[in-house]
Amino acid sequence: MKILLIGAQGQVGFQLQRSLACLGQLHSTTRLDLDLSDISAIRSLTNDVKPDLIVNAAAYTAVDKAEQETELARQINTIAPAIFAEQAKKLAIPLVHYSTDYVFDGSKNSPWIETDVTGPLSHYGLTKLEGEQAILESECDHLIFRTSWVYDRRGHNFLNTMLRLAEERDQLNIVDDQLGTPTWSRHIADVTAQALAQVNKDESFWKRNSGIYHLSATGQTSWKGFAEAIFKLAEKDGRRVPKVNGIPTTDYPTPAKRPLNSLMDNSKLQQHFGLQLPDWQQSLQWVMQS
Numbered sequence: 001m002k003i004l005l006i007g008a009q010g011q012v013g014f015q016l017q018r019s020l021a022c023l024g025q026l027h028s029t030t031r032l033d034l035d036l037s038d039i040s041a042i043r044s045l046t047n048d049v050k051p052d053l054i055v056n057a058a059a060y061t062a063v064d065k066a067e068q069e070t071e072l073a074r075q076i077n078t079i080a081p082a083i084f085a086e087q088a089k090k091l092a093i094p095l096v097h098y099s100t101d102y103v104f105d106g107s108k109n110s111p112w113i114e115t116d117v118t119g120p121l122s123h124y125g126l127t128k129l130e131g132e133q134a135i136l137e138s139e140c141d142h143l144i145f146r147t148s149w150v151y152d153r154r155g156h157n158f159l160n161t162m163l164r165l166a167e168e169r170d171q172l173n174i175v176d177d178q179l180g181t182p183t184w185s186r187h188i189a190d191v192t193a194q195a196l197a198q199v200n201k202d203e204s205f206w207k208r209n210s211g212i213y214h215l216s217a218t219g220q221t222s223w224k225g226f227a228e229a230i231f232k233l234a235e236k237d238g239r240r241v242p243k244v245n246g247i248p249t250t251d252y253p254t255p256a257k258r259p260l261n262s263l264m265d266n267s268k269l270q271q272h273f274g275l276q277l278p279d280w281q282q283s284l285q286w287v288m289q290s
């Protein structure tokens with residue numbers, strides 16, 4: 001099997017290079033090989049590579065900047081996935097894609113399920129939602145994993161922001177009324193590979209399983225709770241850590257609005273693939289020790 005992996009230098013894409021390696025021959029691209037704002041380049045690359053599967057881990061993920069760079073965010077998060085889906089349908093191959101908790105408005109009092117009504121608060125969330133919709137409308141075989149609060153040792157993420165700020169500041173004000181679940185990019189990649197490993201055993205795999213899946217770690221916290229867990233582990237490691245003050249979202253104005261409740265119910269993932277992620281604190285410990 002030949003797998004075309006897009007976004008191989010991102011948090012999830014980088015881990016996918018490792019996780020997908022045993023499933024087949026990988027053709028990985030980064031921004032240098034394929035600029036996703038170039039529609040004709042997307043079409044010619046997929047036609048040239050002739051993959052058996054496309055995995056798109058690229059995205060415009062700068063949530064606040066997306067409020068300004070609206071058109072670029074739309075090109076990467078909506079148009080590019082639409083073209084991949086169109087190509088997948090044309091070549092009769094499946095597409096794996098990732099989306100976000102930010103498609104929701106955060107108003108629910110319990111974890112979000114896949115069929116809940118969406119209502120993005122930010123332009124990033126809107127463009128990601130429209131990317132999902134384009135894939136569904138294309139009617140290609142697909143898996144869309146909606147994940148949340150992704151972090152890793154490398155890349156732009158909350159963990160690395162906190163470790164950087166710890167060097168610079170004695171105190172940090174962190175919002176404590178946005179709830180969610182930090183999810184290690186390695187586990188997103190592992191779930192992707194383990195779900196795909198089930199394809200060959202099941203002739204009706206795509207017919208039965210095409211759709212959206214929530215995919216986050218187990219447990220829940222706030223951004224303040226995430227920061228405190230990071231600093232607890234960093235302190236054990238002998239690093240200097242700042243004092244963390246909890247603040248409401250209203251005291252931390254940002255260009256993009258974020259959902260108050262980002263919690264995701266992962267039952268559908270368990271039901272279809274028998275897969276689940278460990279508790280977020282366990283994963284954070286592994287990441288910090290690595």
Ligand SMILES: NC(=O)C1=CN([C@@H]2O[C@H](COP(=O)(O)OP(=O)(O)OC[C@H]3O[C@@H](n4cnc5c(N)ncnc54)[C@H](OP(=O)(O)O)[C@@H]3O)[C@@H](O)[C@H]2O)C=CC1
Binds near residue numbers: 011030097099100101
């Ligand atoms: N990060 C998070 O917290 C969350 C992410 N997700 C979703 O998960 C998926 C993976 O995200 P994650 O790995 O964190 O994202 P990253 O931001 O780490 O990686 C995204 C990759 O996309 C690439 N990219 C951006 N624009 C272009 C372009 N014009 N042409 C080619 N490549 C481009 C980036 O390249 P470059 O490095 O050169 O900019 C980067 O390597 C995405 O669909 C995202 O929306 C969902 C929930 C949470």
Ligand SMILES: Cc1cn([C@H]2C[C@H](O)[C@@H](COP(=O)(O)OP(=O)(O)O[C@H]3O[C@@H](C)C(=O)[C@@H](O)[C@H]3O)O2)c(=O)[nH]c1=O
Binds near residue numbers: 102147158172
């Ligand atoms: C740096 C900092 C952030 N915050 C708040 C702002 C925000 O509400 C929250 C998280 O900030 P960040 O900008 O790191 O996170 P953000 O970019 O909103 O993270 C999101 O990224 C996209 C791609 C997703 O899909 C989401 O799942 C989510 O992971 O923490 C503080 O309260 N204090 C601080 O010092």
Ligand SMILES: [Mg+2]
Binds near residue numbers: 061062063
């Ligand atoms: Mg961010």
